[in-house]
Amino acid sequence: MTTEPEPDPEPPVFQPYLYYRVTARDETLTCVNYEQIFTVEQCYSNNGTNVRMVCARCRHDMRLLTAELLDPQPEVS
């Protein structure tokens, strides 16, 4: 057993203008979603530097945990 605290995960790196499957965790202590992890199946990376997931309850930014490039990329009409 180790008692060392888990380090904060490195934020995922996004390439611009692509779709990712993203997971994020609510870290707002007072929120009903605190410590819950959410998945967005199609998250667009925009310019690659401004990817945010906002909690629907507390409206705070959630911590991005993972980003998996969708392969193939979804068809967008």
Ligand SMILES: [Zn+2]
């Ligand atoms: Zn929240």
